[in-house]
Amino acid sequence: MAISELQLPQGVAPHEFPSPPLLADALAEVTVARLRQALEANGQASLVVSGGRSPVMFFQALARQAGFDWSQVTITLADERWVPVGHADSNEGLVKRYLLQGPVSKARFISLYHATHTQAEAAEAADRALAALAGIDVLILGMGDDGHTASLFPQSPGLAEALDEHNPRRCVPMTAPAVPLQRLSMTRALLATARFPVLSIQGAGKLDTLRAALAGGEIAEMPVRAFLKAPLDIYWCP
Secondary structure (H helix, E strand, O other): OOHHHOOOOOOEEEEEOOOHHHHHHHHHHHHHHHHHHHHHHHOOEEEEEOOOOOOHHHHHHHHOOOOOOOOOEEEEEOEEEOOOOOOOOOHHHHHHHHOOOHHHHHOEEOOOOOOOOOHHHHHHHHHHHHHHOOOOOEEEEOOOOOOOEOOEOOOOOOHHHHHOOOOOOOEEEEEOOOOOOEEEEEOHHHHOOOOEEEEEEEOHHHHHHHHHHHOOOOHHHOHHHHHOOOOEEEEEEO
């Protein structure tokens, strides 16, 4: 099964690559192209990325892009684990190790993690920090085998609030089924403002998950369904 064989909604563009390195390079190129367009139009640009292990190759490819001025670009995360930046599970730590290197280090980074007493307080602090984000020019989402994206997990307490299209919050506390349990996630309302959203996935298993999500059903059962509509580009490799 190839991604081109799936019945995608109108306006959703599939991109298939034979290997992860080729996907990472292509995604890095289109990301920079879109950021450049935003800079030319507005004098500033924003990039929202996802954490976990899958984006590392993309981060490295993005850091290798030459001839691009990152000084007017703001970078932040679609979600974060509520752990200190030095922790092995920190998405911010991952971004700093693999993306904010060389020329990309000139970009402004908005941190979602705050060392507060409670997770709820951390989400409120992240919400305030994200007020400085002037929209989302490029959004790179991933997807879990359960159909979650960002940290919008099925059956998580607070999921209904996070998926509310009219929710004024930018960031909310979420609970994951795997360690670390406590997460922070951008809301659906904020993620949906992205001008160029991308879903980047790898492997046959993720293609099966995508097929199930496209088959229809409640968004709360597979939150990625909220984003499977135009405009969206899907990048996939085996």
